[in-house]
Amino acid sequence: MMSSRLCYFITEIGIKSVYISPDLNYGAAVHADKWIPILPNTDAALQLAIAYVWLTEGTYDKEYVETHAVGYEPFFDYVLGKAEDGIPKTPAWASEKCGVPEWTIKALARDWAKKVTSIIHGNGGPGIRGPYATEPARLEAILLGMQGLGKPGVHQAKMIEWHIHTPYYPLPYQSKQRPDIAVFAEVVRPPKTDYAGFFAHPPHLLDQSPELKELLKPMEVAPQQSLPKCMVHDAILNGQATWYGLDKFIGPREEQFHLHKFPEEGCSTIHMIWTDSPCMTTCWNDGYRFVKALQSEAIECVVAQHQWLENDCILADIILPVTTKYEQDDLQEEATGGTYEAVYREYPACPPVGESVTDFEAVARVAAKLGKEYYDRYTGNVPTEKLVEMFYNASGLKDYLPYEEFKKDNVVILPPDPDVKNVKPGLREFYEDPEKNPLKTPTGKLEFTSTALQEFFPDDEERPPYPKWIEKGVSHDESLSSERAKKYPLLCVSNHPRWRMHAQCDDITWTREIETMKIRAKDGYQYEPVWLHPSEAEKRGIKHGDIVKVFNERGIVLGAAYVTERIMPRVAYMDHGARFDPIDPNGIDRGGAINLITPTAITSKNATGMVVSGFLVEVQKVTDEEMAEWKKKYPEAFARKIDKATGVCLESWLIQK
């Protein structure tokens, strides 16, 4: 809602918003002055054509480019058709690839060049999770650079998780203290490299709580090896994996050039999985392959630690039921919402349900089974009240408000930083003086041609030194021009869900009644909506509300057709995160977990990321005969009890002995 209020503000002060997306998304629905529909994952083509218009019409900031950028000549040559491929990246060339009319591309390029323009993302969404998504991301930086990135009003921003990019984009309500309540795992296992301030607890804050530091000492057993989540299937099924970069998606640039392998020297392959976020099937890449990995002989035991018997839990051997935060005694900070920052004690709202215990307690009890010394080492036998104090003292607020004072109200709301307006936004300092305020690139400048990529991967055709349009490559073949598109002629776009938080909250009674959240089909089951343009639906004899199957070589996911003008032709749209409800866990899902059929390969050969949008599918109506056949073949899948309000009853997975 913070974002929506900001969007209203942007409109009120007279700034026009142009939304470029395959779908008229929920932001565009109310805030767009102009919607330009574009085929999923084809932004690079549009961006190159915009650069072409600026170069041929001389409407970019030449002086800025000369003083703030390096390696622009080869990129400009590529755009103008003077590079090896000999193809000028004209609006006509791009139009065919991205589905935006040539005249609209030119109009957009000129309007952008004429006006002070910033780029705002919701969060990156499908744009950064497609095949070769590195290219549109880099092209965006180049286009902003061509218009003087850092100039007043020329920025890139995102609209959620406001704490992540501070101090570069301070908000009016932001405090000076920037409180941070550590997540246990962060302090137990601090990151190897320094990128604190993003997703890790700043180490200097831990120093403010010597008791906590002392308590954690015996636990400093850093894992011997790690693995990016999007490669777990590979590591299991192939027995090994190699990749570049950290196992996290934010890290220092230099890390991208380190080759890692799994298993590391002298280490084991995976025999057992213990997961506390069991949603690989519905939130990560190529879910059916993950199912296969869990079922493979290599895996001897799967333990899932979760509140609900959902998604990957149904493939686990042992389930540790844990509490929700409403049952826990905890300490919490609010720094991401974009309003006043606060730290507050969270007392349990209700006693733990059933046999559930906190995650901490669940692990502690396993430790206890190993022996008292393990339990003592893990817990330190510190009572909760004391733990809360220790974590408070490591939050950065110790000097501002001592714990004894905090305890009186159990909440502290922090005043806005009076100096916040003096902070120069974004890359303003770089804009003003690039020599004095260099970027973190090797040259300190905006690198249109990356010097590091040139050095480490000069021949990488999937992420070349300067960004290119990549229609297909060794990793992916997911374009409408592909041979595969004859069988799977729709490009699937998958957003972060509007009515869920990834896999969480798919079963909320009242949101499931909202028409864009679930569609109750003729069999009474609430299916995940599959957006289709009326023209595509008509071609396939599909009507609004029909049960449909979305499929490719990787499997079938069911949904219900949401026929709408909000999505462009040649596209199917389905949000991720719907709860996995397998008819056949190896290839047919009724729940609508679209990530089950997303691509196998990572972003590109040398770029480690998940690919979960911008891939080929076909959509067909599920006939009564086909459904009857499945019912006959998989009777147990259809025997699961279904609640009218919340969907599949999880107790149906229980076997009474």
Added chain:
Amino acid sequence: MAKAFVIDVSRCSGCYNCQLACKDEHVGNDWTPYAKPQPEIGQFWLKVQENVCGTIPKVKIHYIPKLCNHCEKPSCLESCPQEAIFRREDGFILINPEKCNGCRDCLKACPYNAIYYNEELNIAQKCTGCAHLLDNGYKLPRCVEACPTDAIKFGEVEELQDLIPGAVVMKPETGQKPRVYYRNIPGKFIAGTVYDPVAKEVIIGCRCLLTSGGKVMETYTDAYGDFWFKDLAVGKYDLTLEAKGYARKHFLGLNTAVDINLGDIPLDKE
């Protein structure tokens, strides 16, 4: 003294917080004598109606939160043979759940479909304006309180006098005099993009003349070659597109029973 709601549709971002907050207040909570619990699903004492208008890429969406209009002349009240429906001093129309016998005459009488039948309890139910809260010190009904964009305003009619002129009510022809007012519900639109098919360029500044029964409206295409005539009444319209050096183009008898996107319109050179 009468309470009223004023809903600014242009400020509604479709978050559905009002619809959800209403359920949070009434589902499973017994506020007798104001209302008995709402069933878990299926009833919407406040329902957000999503309206998708036009065709790709000229698509506009607006959301209209709809609830009981707490009419000055409520047909439901008159229809009730049990005299279970009554008006409070503050103007709220309530159904006494203990008097209601489930005959459902009020469901038929209400032109706004704002009343629901609770099969389990055999009673009619609807929005109470959260009277049980207002009688106990709360300032606002839950739906109003939950609105993050202040799209739903609530208060005495007198307090809302600045907002009511120019606002509309649903189905005024019924003569029921609703006390839920709406601002900025968009009318119909006629839109398109004008371009030169040879140069493959949009035409900027093309004069667009729209006439209907002697009334003339004028606009010019913007940087994207787009023109928009918004907030039109339902009716027949003639459109003329004129750009220097191009042959004129006419569209006759455009019927705004639905929103009209004329798509990308080529203009030929003169």
